[in-house]
Amino acid sequence: MGGILVIAEQRRGELRPVSLELITAAQGLRAAGDAVAVALLAADPARLVDPLKVAGVDEIITVQTAAAEFDPDAFEAAVGALISARSPSVVLIAHSIDSFGYAAALAARQGFGFATDVFKVERIEGELVATRGGYGQKVCVEVDFPGRSTVLLAVRATMFKAPDRAGSPAVTSFAAPSVVSRAEGGDFIEASAADDVDMTAAEFILTIGRGVGEEAKIAQFRELADVIGATLGCSRPIADAGWLPKSRQVGQSGKTASACRLYIAMGVSGAIQHLAGMKHVSTIIAVNSDAGASIFGVAKYGIVGDIFEIAEELRRHF
Amino acid sequence: MKILVAVKQVAALDEDFVIGADGRDVDAEFLIRDLNEWDDFSLEEAVRIKEAAADPVEVVVVSIGPEEADEVLRKCLAKGADRAVRIWDEAVAGSDPIAIARILAAVARQEAPDMLLAGVQSSDHGFASTGIATAGFLGWPHGAVVASLAYTSGEKSAVFRRELEGGLLHQVTIQCPAVLTIQAGINTPRYASLRSIKQAAAKPIDVRNLADVGISAHEVGEQGSLSHVRRMYIPDKGHAQLIEGSAAEQAKRLAGIIRAFKGEA
16 A cells, blocks of 8 residues: 556657656655555557666566557556556556546546656655646646545646666566547657758757747748757647748747757747746747746846847847 | 537636635626637537538537536527526536536436537636546547547548648547537638627527436546546736837847847847
């Protein structure tokens, strides 16, 4: 009874990095005698056990699934059965597209304590407390779970560092209940590349967001990006509106701009998915007319001002 | 045929907002309310399914909220919904997304739609939980973060692509009725015409209380929630070093940073 259960996440045979971040998050919640077990659900889980052998893991539980990839019915049944069998006090999963697909249904049906997009977890006087954002990340909200013996927390990616030491946990297996799934997964498709830009290779990106206001204004920034030697990127609303192709979208749901070292964000307020996808960049410069925009929370430099005016003035220097 | 669309009246914060006296939420005076951005896309998707159908399809919007939520329901009626249902009771105040989902599931049992659409998440609290929790209570198949959808009203299955991290899509075939959460960008939501806004203002909104949908007061509000708010606070502002001065001075400094990065300075 008790203990902490971490649900690792894999996709197409690769362990997702957030899995290791969850292991670090678990360490801060260990009460006396609590073990940390990591469950891995996959068609061939044995293949992915090694990268999970890190310090702080007491046990790796392999759970073989019928489908090769995420399946909401199978995952809900398997994680639910595992929780029934182990009665952990805390279950940590990633706040990810896969968990969006089953965690809330599981928590609702089982009556687990539940919070999502959690970026801080702690015990305050023995009580489990999770912190998440509210009102577009303008406030922090501390939640607790009175009377819940099991609490399921979906933890935001990139908030915890992966453990850097190896460990030697026990490896066990758990038989998932067989389910007739009502959602059948098919092919993976790369979002269509409407132009040949490779955001993953760009070192210097100039991104425009909602603040650009109208499609006709895009040209000014396209020209500016060319002149200053930056790759033009955009935030989600601009791609959604079709003003720039999806291949130019950066942030968590867009391409990972992994090579980027200088990032100028103009008129980007900083939705959480955008910030999480860009926080690795060493120099972020935010230009926004709203001094309260969340992007200023991750930027190294901030300019509070009119993006068109700044763009025009900047143009004169090149 | 019927499609039920769950919508939420969300709140954004006015400048200089303050936390209320109980320390658990923003003072309501500083809340600016509107239709959740994601719900605009799910409503549009439902209206498109209706318009493409050979047989008549009714699009019903449902919202859990006090009287002021009528405003977003009228917006939905103006954009093509046929009927609007609003559920409220004082006991619902303080509900988390799971308690809200319990009410939505009760409404779905009464309405018996062929499909239930909801937004992926709300722009205010972003739990990304309400739609899928509703499916959990109903025991219906469900799919999250739908970026494209092929569904003909009344069909026994639908094909959708869910949008994964890093620009990848995953195709899924799902049995219906199902609950799908719709991602922003799946379509381009229409604007309501002045004429339809006028017509919507005259349409009735079907207001029901908890008893009408068979839910007890203890199943909602804080008692019926899976989390409890301890406190809300304004985080320390970020560490951005502000570049001050006129636009010309700010741009000059920015140009200097760019040149230094490119090794030209």
